[in-house]
Amino acid sequence: MARITLDHLAHSYHSNPQGPQDxxxxxxxxxxxxxxxxxxxxxxxxxxTTLLNIISGLVVPTRGRILFDDRDVSTLPTEARxxxxxxxxxxxxxxxxxxxxxxxxxxxxxxxxQTIRSRVDEIAGLLDLTRSLDQNASGLTADAKQKISLxxxxxxxxxxxxLFDEPLTVIDPHLKWRLRSTLKELHRKLDLTMIYVTHDQxxxxxxxxxxxxxxxxxxxxxxxxxxxxxxxEHVFVGHFIGSPGMNVLPCQVDGATAFVDGVGVALGRGYPxxxxxxxxxxxxxxEFAVLEAHGDGLPVRITRIDDLGRTRIARVMLGDRxxxxxxxxxxxxxxxxxxxxxxxxxxxxYADGRRVDGEGAAA
Amino acid sequence: xxxxxxQKAWFLVAPVLLIVAFSAVIPLMTVVNYSVQDTFGNxxxxxxxxxxxxxxxxxxxxxxxxxxxxxxxxLLFSAIILAIEVPLGIVIALxxxxxxxxxxxxxxxxxxxxxxxxxVVGTIWQIFARGDIGLLGAAVNALGVDYNYVSNPLHAWITxxxxxxxxxxxxxxxxxYAGLKSIPDAYYQxxxxxxxxxxxxxxxxxxxxxxxxxxxxxxxxxxxxxxxYTEPFVVTGGGPGNSTTFLSIELVKLALxxxxxxxxxxxxxxxxxxxxxxxxxFYTVMTKADAKAGAA
Numbered sequence: 258m259a260r261i262t263l264d265h266l267a268h269s270y271h272s273n274p275q276g277p278q279d280x281x282x283x284x285x286x287x288x289x290x291x292x293x294x295x296x297x298x299x300x301x302x303x304x305x306t307t308l309l310n311i312i313s314g315l316v317v318p319t320r321g322r323i324l325f326d327d328r329d330v331s332t333l334p335t336e337a338r339x340x341x342x343x344x345x346x347x348x349x350x351x352x353x354x355x356x357x358x359x360x361x362x363x364x365x366x367x368x369x370x371q372t373i374r375s376r377v378d379e380i381a382g383l384l385d386l387t388r389s390l391d392q393n394a395s396g397l398t399a400d401a402k403q404k405i406s407l408x409x410x411x412x413x414x415x416x417x418x419x420l421f422d423e424p425l426t427v428i429d430p431h432l433k434w435r436l437r438s439t440l441k442e443l444h445r446k447l448d449l450t451m452i453y454v455t456h457d458q459x460x461x462x463x464x465x466x467x468x469x470x471x472x473x474x475x476x477x478x479x480x481x482x483x484x485x486x487x488x489x490e491h492v493f494v495g496h497f498i499g500s501p502g503m504n505v506l507p508c509q510v511d512g513a514t515a516f517v518d519g520v521g522v523a524l525g526r527g528y529p530x531x532x533x534x535x536x537x538x539x540x541x542x543x544e545f546a547v548l549e550a551h552g553d554g555l556p557v558r559i560t561r562i563d564d565l566g567r568t569r570i571a572r573v574m575l576g577d578r579x580x581x582x583x584x585x586x587x588x589x590x591x592x593x594x595x596x597x598x599x600x601x602x603x604x605x606x607y608a609d610g611r612r613v614d615g616e617g618a619a620a
Numbered sequence: 621x622x623x624x625x626x627q628k629a630w631f632l633v634a635p636v637l638l639i640v641a642f643s644a645v646i647p648l649m650t651v652v653n654y655s656v657q658d659t660f661g662n663x664x665x666x667x668x669x670x671x672x673x674x675x676x677x678x679x680x681x682x683x684x685x686x687x688x689x690x691x692x693x694x695l696l697f698s699a700i701i702l703a704i705e706v707p708l709g710i711v712i713a714l715x716x717x718x719x720x721x722x723x724x725x726x727x728x729x730x731x732x733x734x735x736x737x738x739x740v741v742g743t744i745w746q747i748f749a750r751g752d753i754g755l756l757g758a759a760v761n762a763l764g765v766d767y768n769y770v771s772n773p774l775h776a777w778i779t780x781x782x783x784x785x786x787x788x789x790x791x792x793x794x795x796x797y798a799g800l801k802s803i804p805d806a807y808y809q810x811x812x813x814x815x816x817x818x819x820x821x822x823x824x825x826x827x828x829x830x831x832x833x834x835x836x837x838x839x840x841x842x843x844x845x846x847x848x849y850t851e852p853f854v855v856t857g858g859g860p861g862n863s864t865t866f867l868s869i870e871l872v873k874l875a876l877x878x879x880x881x882x883x884x885x886x887x888x889x890x891x892x893x894x895x896x897x898x899x900x901x902f903y904t905v906m907t908k909a910d911a912k913a914g915a916a
Contacts, residue, residue: 315809336815344806350824361824365815409814 259325259417261289261312261450266321268307274319281307283475284321289418289452294444296465297454300497304474305454309420312452313340325417341410342420346427347402351395355386358394359408366413380412383443400432404439411443418450425460437464458498470494486542488605490612495540495605501570501581504546508539510606513615515539518576520555525601526615535609543570543581545603549588554596557582562590573597654885672886683883687890689862690870697866698845701784705841706834708785709792714826716797730790738787742854745783749855769856773863776856780864783851788844792837799833800826832909839902846895867891 268282277283282304289295297305310316312323314335322331330338350358359377368376381387384404389397394405403424410419421440425433441464444451455461461468462482470478470485470493477491478484489495495503508515508522510531515522517539531537548557548571557573562584569584575597582597606613655672657665678684712730717723733741751757751768760767769779803825811821849868852858858865858873865873871891875884 310809313809313813315812335809335812340813342809342813344810346804346806348804348806348810350828352824352828361816362814365817365820406810409810 259450260291261418262322262324263287263289263312264322264324266311266318266323268304268311268316268318268320280319281474282311282318283473285476287469287476287479289450290467291450292448293450293467294441294465295450295452296461296468297452297471298456298458298461298468298497299471300456303471305471306422308471309342309422309452309454312418313342313420314338315342339413339415339417340420341407341413341416341418342422343403343406343410343424345423347399347406349394349397349402349405351393353394354391355381355394355397355405356390358405359386359390359412362409362413376412376414380408383411383446384408384439400428400436403428403436407440411447416449418452421451421453421455423455424453425455425457433460440464458500462498470497472497487603488612489540492538492540492607492610495542499542499544501543503540503542504580504582505538505540505607506575506578506580508537508606510537515604515606518578520576522555522599522604523601524604524606524615528606528613528615531606531613532608538607538610540605540607540612541599541603543583545600546580546582547585547598547600548573548582548595549585549598550590550595552596552598554598557595557597559590559593559595571595651885651888654881655889656882658882668882672882673890676883676886676890683887686862686865686870687867687887690865690867691894693864694846694848694866697781697784697848698842700781701788701845702838702841704781704785705789705792706838709789709837710796710830710834712789712793713796713800714822716793718801727794730794732790733787734790736787738850739854741783741787742851745779745786745851746855749779749783771860773860776860776864780852780855783855784845784848787851788841792841795833795837796830799830803829832906835902835906835909839899839906842898842902843895846898 263285265284265286266282267280267284269280271279274280297308299305307316311318314330314333314337318331322329324330325338350361353361356377359380360373363373363376377390378387381390384407386401386404386408389401394402397405407419407424410416425436428436437460440451440453443449453461453464455464462485466481467479468482468485469476470491472491472493478489478494480488480490485494485498489498489503492503492505495505506517508517510516510524510528512529513524513527515524522539548559555575557575557580559571559573560579561572563570563572571582571584573580573582573595580597606615656668656670658668658671659665672683675681675683676687679688716726716730736744748754749757749769751761751770757767757769767775769775807825807829808821811825816824847868848866849872852864852866853869853872856864858869867887868891871884871887874880874887
C-alpha cells in the first residue's frame with residue numbers, strides 16, 4: 258500500500274539521448290494516490306507501457322526518481338518493489354495447476370504452507386476460480402488464465418499496486434465486460450492502487466476514476482472521465498476521447514467572437530490575452546453542435562447522416578471544413594442546407610494545441 | 621452426393637510411386653530377397669527361410685554374438701552422447717547472447733562443426749588425437765597421461781564420444797536456442813515479479829517451453845548416433861579389436877568384407893526395424909504432447 262510519486266521522470270531507449278525526440282517518455286511529475294483506480298490512455302507507441310514498466314521496475318528510468326510513499330525505489334529490482342503486473346498476453350506456468358500457479362509468488366518468498374493455502378483459497382474465491390483450483394492451468398480459457406495472472410498479484414497481501422498492461426487484448430468481447438467488472442469489484446473491496454494501461458477509451462473511462470491521457474511520450478491531461486469529455490486540455494484529448502472526436506477548426510479570435518473562414522461564432526467568453534503568433538483553434542464536441550433545419554446558427558451543408566441508434570451523427574461542411582454534429586430530435590431535412598447551433602459554453606479555444614481559459618462568465 | 625470417379629487421377633501419383641519404387645521399395649525388396657536365401661556366387665541362390673534371422677537372434681552363434689555385441693555398443697554410445705549432448709546443449713543455449721552482433725557471431729561459430737563433411741570430421745580427429753603428431757594426443761601424453769586410442773579401447777571410446785560431442789552438441793544447442801527465443805518477454809517479467817529464482821525460471825518456464833524442440837533434438841541425436849558409421853570408421857576402423865564396431869560397421873564388414881549377403885541382409889532388416897520402432901515411439905510421444913498442447 259503506497260502512494261507512488263514520479264519525480265522528474267524521463268526515459269530514453271537511446272544510450273545517449275540528444276534531444277526531446279530521443280525520449281520515449283518526456284519528463285513528467287505525477288502522483289498516483291493510494292487506492293486510486295487509474296487508466297493510462299493513449300495510442301500505441303505513446304510511452305504508456307514504458308511508464309508502466311518503469312513503475313514495476315522492469316525498466317530503469319534514464320532520469321528522475323520514483324517514490325513509493327517517501328522511499329526512493331528508482332533502482333530497486335522488480336522483486337523488491339511488491340508490485341503486481343498483468344500482461345497483455347496471459348502468463349501462466351504451464352506445468353502447474355491453478356493452485357500451484359497462485360501459490361508460486363508466495364512459495365518463492367518462503368511463506369509457510371498453511372498461510373499459502375488459506376491465502377490461495379481466499380483469492381481463488383474472489384476471482385471465482387475455486388472450482389478449477391486443481392485443474393492444469395494450461396488447459397484453461399484466455400480469460401481464466403488472465404485471472405490467474407491477476408491472482409498471482411493479489412495473493413501477496415503486501416502488494417503496493419497492480420499494473421495492467423492492456424489485459425483484455427486477447428479476451429473475447431463478451432467476456433471483457435465480465436472481467437472488467439471483476440476488476441472494479443476487486444478495486445472496491447481491496448483498497449488497492451490500480452493502474453490500467455489501454456488504448457481503448459471505453460475501457461479506460463469505465464474502469465478508472467482518474468484517466469491519464471498520454472501522447473507522444475508526455476502526459477497531456479489527467480482528470481476524471483467527465484473532465485476529459487467536457488474540458489479537453491489539449492486538442493489531442495479532444496480527438497482521442499469521444500466518438501466521433503472533437504471538431505477542431507482553425508480560427509481567429511476577436512474579443513468574444515471567433516471567426517472560422519470569416520464566419521463569426523459567439524464564444525460566451527473573452528480571450529484578450531491570446532497570442533498573436535501561435536496557431537489558434539476552436540474546439541467543440543459534436544454533442545454540443547446541434548444540426549437543425551431552420552433557425553439561428555452557422556450555415557452548413559450536410560454530406561451524410563449516420564444513424565447510430567440512440568443518436569444521429571451528421572457529417573457537415575462549414576465552408577470547406579468538415580465537421581461532425583448531433584442531429585436534433587425530430588429534425589427533418591428537405592435539402593442539404595441546414596444550420597448548426599453551437600453551445601457557446603462548450604466551445605474551447607486552443608493556442609498551439611493547449612486550451613486557453615477565457616475570461617468572463619459562460620453565457 | 622455423387623462423387624465423381626476419375627481413374628485418370630492415378631496418373632498424377634504415378635511419378636511419385638515410380639520414384640519411391642526405385643529409391644526405396646525395390647532396393648528394400650532386394651534386401652528382403654537376400655535375407656531369405658544363401659548364395660555361393662555365380663548368381664546361384666538357395667532358399668534358406670528364416671535361417672539367417674534365427675542365427676542372427678541367437679547369441680551363441682558367431683553372427684548372433686557379433687550382432688548383440690555391436691547392438692549393445694550402439695545403445696551404450698547413444699546413451700552416453702545423449703546424456704552429454706542434451707544437458708550441455710541446454711546449458712550452451714541458455715548462455716548464448718540474446719541480441720546484438722554477438723548473436724550472429726555465435727550462430728556462425730556454432731554452426732561450423734555441423735557444416736563439415738562427416739569423413740572430414742573423422743579425419744580431423746584421427747589426426748588431432750594421435751599420440752605422436754596430433755595436437756590433442758601429444759599434449760595429453762606430454763601431461764603424463766598415457767593416452768593412445770589405437771590400442772586402448774577406453775581411450776578409443778573417449779575419443780569417439782568427444783568427437784561426437786564436438787560435432788553435434790551445436791545442433792542441440794541451436795534447437796534449444798530457437799525454443800528459448802520463442803518465449804515471450806512477459807514470462808520472464810512475470811517470473812521476476814513473482815520473485816522466482818533462476819532455477820525456478822528454468823524449471824517452470826524455459827524447460828516446459830523447450831520440451832518440444834528437446835524431443836526433436838533427442839530424436840535426431842538418437843537416430844544419428846544409432847546409425848553412426850563414417851566417423852568411427854575413419855578414426856578407429858572399429859577397433860581396437862571390436863571395441864568400437866557399431867552395427868553399421870558390422871554390417872559393412874559382413875556385406876562388403878565377407879560377402880555374406882544373406883547375413884548382412886538379415887542384419888539390415890533387423891537394424892531397420894529397430895530404428896523404425898524407436899521412431900514410432902518418438903512420433904507417438906510427440907503427437908500426444910502436441911494433442912495435449914493443442915487442447916490447452
